[in-house]
Amino acid sequence: MPTVSPAPGRRGVLSYVRRSPRMTPSQAAWLARFADQWVIPVRTGELGTTVSPGLPVDLPTVFGRVAPLIVEIGSGHGDALVAAASTHPDVDFLGFEVFDASIAATLGKIDAAGVTNVRLIAADAVTGLTHLILPRSVQEIWVFFPDPWPKKRHHKRRLVSGAFADLASRTLIDDGVIRLATDSQSYAEHIEAILGADPRFELTSTQRFDTRPLTKFEKRGLEAGRAIHDFTYHVTGRES
Numbered sequence: 001m002p003t004v005s006p007a008p009g010r011r012g013v014l015s016y017v018r019r020s021p022r023m024t025p026s027q028a029a030w031l032a033r034f035a036d037q038w039v040i041p042v043r044t045g046e047l048g049t050t051v052s053p054g055l056p057v058d059l060p061t062v063f064g065r066v067a068p069l070i071v072e073i074g075s076g077h078g079d080a081l082v083a084a085a086s087t088h089p090d091v092d093f094l095g096f097e098v099f100d101a102s103i104a105a106t107l108g109k110i111d112a113a114g115v116t117n118v119r120l121i122a123a124d125a126v127t128g129l130t131h132l133i134l135p136r137s138v139q140e141i142w143v144f145f146p147d148p149w150p151k152k153r154h155h156k157r158r159l160v161s162g163a164f165a166d167l168a169s170r171t172l173i174d175d176g177v178i179r180l181a182t183d184s185q186s187y188a189e190h191i192e193a194i195l196g197a198d199p200r201f202e203l204t205s206t207q208r209f210d211t212r213p214l215t216k217f218e219k220r221g222l223e224a225g226r227a228i229h230d231f232t233y234h235v236t237g238r239e240s
Helices: 025-038 059-063 079-087 100-113 125-132 152-157 162-171 185-194 216-223
Strands: 069-073 092-096 118-121 138-144 172-182 201-205 229-235
Touching: 025 100, 025 118, 059 092, 069 079, 069 125, 079 092, 079 100, 079 118, 092 125, 100 118, 118 125, 125 162, 138 162, 162 172, 162 185, 162 201, 172 185, 185 229
Parallel strands: 069 092, 069 138, 092 118, 138 172
Antiparallel strands: 172 229, 201 229
């Protein structure tokens, strides 16, 4: 897999716990066959997932064109990413995902859908967006069902934070968009407290994003009686 060369880095607080579930034979085959084609190699730090400082990725060269860019943080098995890429061939989609089995599953979906406008980075999105993506170059950032870290002592691990708001403001184009979804009431309140109180962003919708497919994960949440909370925020300014 063409992902990384270890380099010195500093350990920080991550919004995920890296686990390595065993891949199925099909996933292993997809990874071996398609990683060179659709996974962008990056230089990572000592954790193997954080991205080391370096030159930004030349996305027009990677995609072979200049097009609007949508980034999904924690793209999972690629359900939303590939569905959207199929519907919007004029847009480029970049997914950040740290789990090899999920990356492999996404590669299989990319192949099955026959889309050419999806790429993946096997690394942490926060350091990836910081070091690999140029400022004001992303049209939308998607965060669907991030780890809610429900215990109060773990709230510092939640992806959505003041630092995330700063990063999104830096990365998104003028009038860029953040789309989020969670089945955690506590995390929904946390999102409202962070982004809703930030004058750089305006809440423009709490309706389900119609491009987002119903995944098995979300279906299980609904069957368990958990409400799904959707948020769409637009960039309205650059000064906090």
